[in-house]
Amino acid sequence: MGKRxxxxxxxxxxxxxxxxxxxxxLLTFFMLTLKTVIVEGxxxxxxxxxxxxxxxEDIPLPPLTVRMEAxxxxxxxxxxxxxxxxxxxxxxxxxxxxxxxxxxxxxxxxTDPAGLARARQARxxxxxxxxxxxxxxxxxxxxxxxxxxxDAELELDCDPGLEYDYxxxxxxxxxxxxxxxxxxxxxxxxxxAPPR
Amino acid sequence: MPxxxxxxxxxxxxxxxxxxxxxxLITFFMFTLNFTEAEQDQRIQLPTSQVAKPVENSDxxxxxLQLMEDGQVIYNGEPVPLEALGDYLxxxxxxxxAASKSPSDATVVVRADGRARTGDVQxxxxxxxxxxxxxxxxxxxxxxx
Numbered sequence: 163m164g165k166r167x168x169x170x171x172x173x174x175x176x177x178x179x180x181x182x183x184x185x186x187x188l189l190t191f192f193m194l195t196l197k198t199v200i201v202e203g204x205x206x207x208x209x210x211x212x213x214x215x216x217x218x219e220d221i222p223l224p225p226l227t228v229r230m231e232a233x234x235x236x237x238x239x240x241x242x243x244x245x246x247x248x249x250x251x252x253x254x255x256x257x258x259x260x261x262x263x264x265x266x267x268x269x270x271x272x273t274d275p276a277g278l279a280r281a282r283q284a285r286x287x288x289x290x291x292x293x294x295x296x297x298x299x300x301x302x303x304x305x306x307x308x309x310x311x312x313d314a315e316l317e318l319d320c321d322p323g324l325e326y327d328y329x330x331x332x333x334x335x336x337x338x339x340x341x342x343x344x345x346x347x348x349x350x351x352x353x354x355a356p357p358r
Numbered sequence: 359m360p361x362x363x364x365x366x367x368x369x370x371x372x373x374x375x376x377x378x379x380x381x382x383l384i385t386f387f388m389f390t391l392n393f394t395e396a397e398q399d400q401r402i403q404l405p406t407s408q409v410a411k412p413v414e415n416s417d418x419x420x421x422x423l424q425l426m427e428d429g430q431v432i433y434n435g436e437p438v439p440l441e442a443l444g445d446y447l448x449x450x451x452x453x454x455x456a457a458s459k460s461p462s463d464a465t466v467v468v469r470a471d472g473r474a475r476t477g478d479v480q481x482x483x484x485x486x487x488x489x490x491x492x493x494x495x496x497x498x499x500x501x502x503x
Binding site: 192207345357 | 404410411473474
């Protein structure tokens with residue numbers, strides 16, 4: 163039996179060419195359809211029209227307001243949480259601190275290499291101050307107990323010219339504190355104030 | 359000429375390792391293939407966030423509005439000026455009502471460029487509210503902590 167089989171195996175020569183052809187076709191197809199998808203995340207915002215009065219009933223606390231003022235270029239000129247004092251240009255830095263400013267600095271990087279670093283630094287300072295102001299204010303409001311903040315509501319009151327990046331930074335700061343690999347959740351209900 | 363043919367017949371290339379590797383590659387590309395028609399547009403540079411929640415898929419197809427840096431909205435792949443968005447939303451609303459769904463159940467996904475004006479985002483939300491949309495989602499690029 164074994165003798166017969168081994169003789170057969172050595173005789174029959176399978177032609178691999180069509181299979182390899184098909185396999186390479188498949189490989190090419192899957193390679194070309196490969197899409198690199200960036201990971202995205204969501205922030206839920208519930209804003210029914212004209213329901214602000216009704217919504218106040220099931221929310222025991224009045225919404226915290228984050229007021230953000232913009233420079234003419236779209237940078238952050240000041241941020242204020244609730245009735246606290248406005249954190250203004252003295253902490254945010256005097257440059258425009260916008261993505262657009264970084265891009266123009268990037269374009270001019272050949273002639274002015276320090277300008278790019280300055281623009282990035284100004285922006286980082288503005289975002290760090292924004293995050294620190296909001297998080298310190300929220301923790302202060304809820305007596306350093308982040309669990310209480312989850313039922314609260316946050317209203318964003320922004321100048322229309324403000325760069326949207328700052329709004330997302332503010333929402334990020336208000337919805338959670340990142341500690342290492344964990345995120346301590348803060349305010350989950352976020353909405354926009356009526357446009358100015 | 360006959361000599362050449364003889365050498366071709368004699369050299370017997372072992373195909374097995376190559377086929378192994380090729381199948382590995384096919385398997386890899388098959389598994390990384392995703393059919394989700396993610397509406398990601400190269401014209402939009404999303405702001406990044408560390409705490410954005412993972413994207414949820416609901417039963418009702420969400421309405422995706424993408425705001426470009428210059429204030430135009432990409433609707434169905436075409437740039438549309440912000441002022442004209444109301445007409446398109448009216449369309450969207452009547453399609454939904456024809457399918458006996460309410461706009462208030464649908465989610466509006468706002469994919470706005472990080473450099474866009476906040477006022478434009480608010481205008482989009484206001485236009486959608488006027489057509490009865492209530493659930494909004496601001497999309498950001500997730501950068502893990």
